[in-house]
Amino acid sequence: DIVMTQSPDSLAVSLGERATINCKSSQSVLYRSNNQNYLAWYQLKPGQPPKLLIYWASTRESGVPDRFSGSGSGTDFTLTISSLQAEDVAVYYCQQYYSTPPTFGGGTKVEIK
Amino acid sequence: QVRLQESGPGLVKPSETLSLTCTVSGGSISSYYWSWIRQPAGKGLEWIGRIYSSGSTNYNPSLNSRVSMSVDTSKNQFSLRLNSVTAADTAVYYCAREGAGYLFHYWGQGTLVTVSS
DSSP states (O other), rough: OOOOEEEEEEEEEEESEEEEEEEEEEOOOEEETTTTEEEEEEEETTTSOOEEEEETTTTEEETTTTTTEEETTTEEEEEEESSSSSSHHHHHHHHEOOOOOOOOEOOOEEOOO | OOOEEEOOSEEOOOSEEEEEEEEEESSSSSEEEEEEEETTTTTTOEEEEEEESSEEEEEEETTTTEEEEEETTTEEEEEEEEEOOOGGGGGEEEOOOOOOOTTTEOOOOEEEEEEEE
């Protein structure tokens, strides 16, 4: 199985400031034939369905605010919230869908400082 | 808008079988893969397995021997059965719909299942 490792476990950011979450995979999730990274990011809030934010490492899901962006390739990826809003308090997970079984990172809890 | 809703007992005894159903509304269950994913308290997400609308399945090898899934297209529902449960199976269980392979676009709200005597 591909192991996904996120850092940090939690971070506290002031409103309007940048939040950066890292995700590392134990092997590359870049599929050479189509040059796509099979890496997604999800947002989990208590009592709500998890929400897909980013897929193909950098493509925003429809309706996701543009303050959320994804970057990286191969084994190292980043989710950035450019200007943290109160409604962004949540736990964020990366996931690889390159191979089966799909696997998730351990999560990063984002809070307001 | 596709909506998914998990249902089933919130408490299961050790060694018994956990059974959950996911009801899909706002769209057809046909021609999609449908997954179950769980999250033990304080831990990350774990993919359990998936079923296609035709009934074909793929399971996580870590749970393969204890898992079975079924689909009822007439009711727009699919189900999970996990047998011989232990306390380690206590988790929030989510159902989800895939877009591209193993990419989960739609999720249910999740249901907590506790394994305890």
